[in-house]
Amino acid sequence: MRKLFLVIALFCTALVVMQSCSPKTTTSGTTAARRGDVNxxxxxxxxxxxxxxxVAVRSFLGENSYKCFVGSTWVLTNSGNGSYSLPNSASCSAKTQNIFWSMNSAEGTFQFKKLYEGDKAKNVTEGYRLQLSSSTNDMLVLKSPIDYSGRTAYIVLTFNKTMK
Structure with missing residues (x-):
């Protein structure tokens, strides 16, 4: 009887150890977004x-056309400060826009506010929220949800990591 209790106790201990060491998964199938994923x-x-x-997309992220963003470079620092630079194109003039960005891990979103001369991020109440679709060491995909004909559609932005 004593040996049986010992075997059961060892078995239960082994189960607890194996359970605590097993990888954690989420039921939604998505992983939590982190600042380091887009930094x-x-x-x-x-x-x-x-x-x-x-053709249904007229303006995008406060610019005249989504085409303004193709070829743009984004600098996202760990502090949350950042910028994006739009290239000169047929659709837009070249410009650099300062931003303050963050991640909402619970929602899996990347969000940013445009900052103009003298602005403090805490005082800016308007901004943009995009869904983090995927990220790897060298690629980032963000989706901007928009309402189209009563359903949610997406503008999909695909980024490649650059060295500075």
Missing amino acids: GNWTLNNVSFEGIPE
């Missing part, structure tokens, strides 16, 4: 569309 220098190489025709 760094990025170039926006492609803008695509899900559930909406390209």
